[in-house]
Amino acid sequence: MATPIIAPFPATRLRRLRRTENLRALTAEVHLTAADLIWPIFVTEVDGAEGEIPSMPGVQRLTLDGARRAAQQAAELGIPAVCIFPHTAAELRTEGCERAWDENNIANRAIRAVKETVPDLAVMTDIALDPYNANGHDGFVVNGEILNDETVEALVRMALVQAECGADILGPSDMMDGRIGALRSAMETAGHKDVAILSYAAKFASSFYGPFRDAVGAAGRLVGDKKTYQINPANREEAIRCVARDLAEGADMVMVKPGMPYLDICRAVRDQFGAPTFAYQVSGEYAMIEGAIRAGWLKRDVVVESLLSFRRAGCDGVLTYFAPQVAEWLHRAGRGGA
Numbered sequence: 001m002a003t004p005i006i007a008p009f010p011a012t013r014l015r016r017l018r019r020t021e022n023l024r025a026l027t028a029e030v031h032l033t034a035a036d037l038i039w040p041i042f043v044t045e046v047d048g049a050e051g052e053i054p055s056m057p058g059v060q061r062l063t064l065d066g067a068r069r070a071a072q073q074a075a076e077l078g079i080p081a082v083c084i085f086p087h088t089a090a091e092l093r094t095e096g097c098e099r100a101w102d103e104n105n106i107a108n109r110a111i112r113a114v115k116e117t118v119p120d121l122a123v124m125t126d127i128a129l130d131p132y133n134a135n136g137h138d139g140f141v142v143n144g145e146i147l148n149d150e151t152v153e154a155l156v157r158m159a160l161v162q163a164e165c166g167a168d169i170l171g172p173s174d175m176m177d178g179r180i181g182a183l184r185s186a187m188e189t190a191g192h193k194d195v196a197i198l199s200y201a202a203k204f205a206s207s208f209y210g211p212f213r214d215a216v217g218a219a220g221r222l223v224g225d226k227k228t229y230q231i232n233p234a235n236r237e238e239a240i241r242c243v244a245r246d247l248a249e250g251a252d253m254v255m256v257k258p259g260m261p262y263l264d265i266c267r268a269v270r271d272q273f274g275a276p277t278f279a280y281q282v283s284g285e286y287a288m289i290e291g292a293i294r295a296g297w298l299k300r301d302v303v304v305e306s307l308l309s310f311r312r313a314g315c316d317g318v319l320t321y322f323a324p325q326v327a328e329w330l331h332r333a334g335r336g337g338a
């Protein structure tokens with residue numbers, strides 16, 4: 001950190017550089033561009049389930065055709081990646097989670113559809129069993145316990161199929177121990193050496209995921225909570241150890257999740273490891289901001305301000321449901337950034 005030298009007033013008038021739009025642009029310390037965004041999209045295989053998610057106003061569950069259109073929109077707006085989340089049919093959720101590694105599950109069909117539509121758009125996946133699990137957990141549940149090692153084996157199977165379907169970035173969001181190493185070595189062995197891993201490394205057991213669970217149809221299903229595998233929101237040191245461990249096992253990029261309540265973790269991860277660092281502005285953050293805007297309590301500018309906070313905290317990029325809205329706004333604003 002440079003030591004700030006401040007001449008006494010009036011030699012220093014910090015307002016000089018805030019006087020005009022151009023001076024402010026010239027002295028901005030960080031910028032936000034469409035290239036910093038990953039757009040999470042929900043794809044449903046259930047007839048009639050497409051359309052707006054009530055707890056995430058403005059966010060849609062898409063059909064496969066909708067996913068193709070979203071891919072085109074992302075490409076036009078300069079958003080480099082989409083992240084696909086499946087909304088699965090109730091009868092296909094089982095305790096054995098077999099649908100997770102079926103090449104025709106909706107997530108895998110969506111990966112292929114997006115890659116066919118816009119081959120260079122980076123496709124990120126979600127790796128966890130919850131969309132396919134009868135009880136809503138990210139891992140197998142036996143007698144109330146979430147099994148670690150058996151789950152990791154299933155996650156590897158799931159990831160191999162995603163890679164076959166054309167995934168560019170694997171997104172393990174399950175928080176089992178040992179999954180990054182297992183995924184990395186399976187990819188190397190199977191000839192997918194260039195498939196990248198963006199690890200949900202510092203994923204906290206958060207109530208901010210509520211609207212997401214509505215979106216993927218897991219809300220009423222989750223038995224208990226995820227506290228035996230996701231990080232206690234009180235723990236910063238543990239989060240840093242999780243990131244260190246995942247990088248040591250071969251993660252290419254790491255994520256902090258949720259975002260705004262955990263900016264201290266973002267900054268610490270960036271400073272300590274210097275690896276590509278992302279934050280996930282999760283569903284509950286989206287719901288709070290969008291809800292307040294729609295109620296007339298906040299102005300829409302708050303969206304860009306919220307995303308700049310991640311850049312200031314050292315993040316290279318952000319997963320955000322605001323991605324298309326913000327990218328469009330940035331294009332209209334004409335600076336290619338904020």
Ligand code: PBG
Pocket residue numbers: 126127128129130138173174208209210211212213226281282283284
């Ligand atoms: C599940 C998963 C969750 C999210 C992404 N993947 C929810 C959870 O852990 O229960 C949350 C995303 C969001 O809230 O926007 N593996």
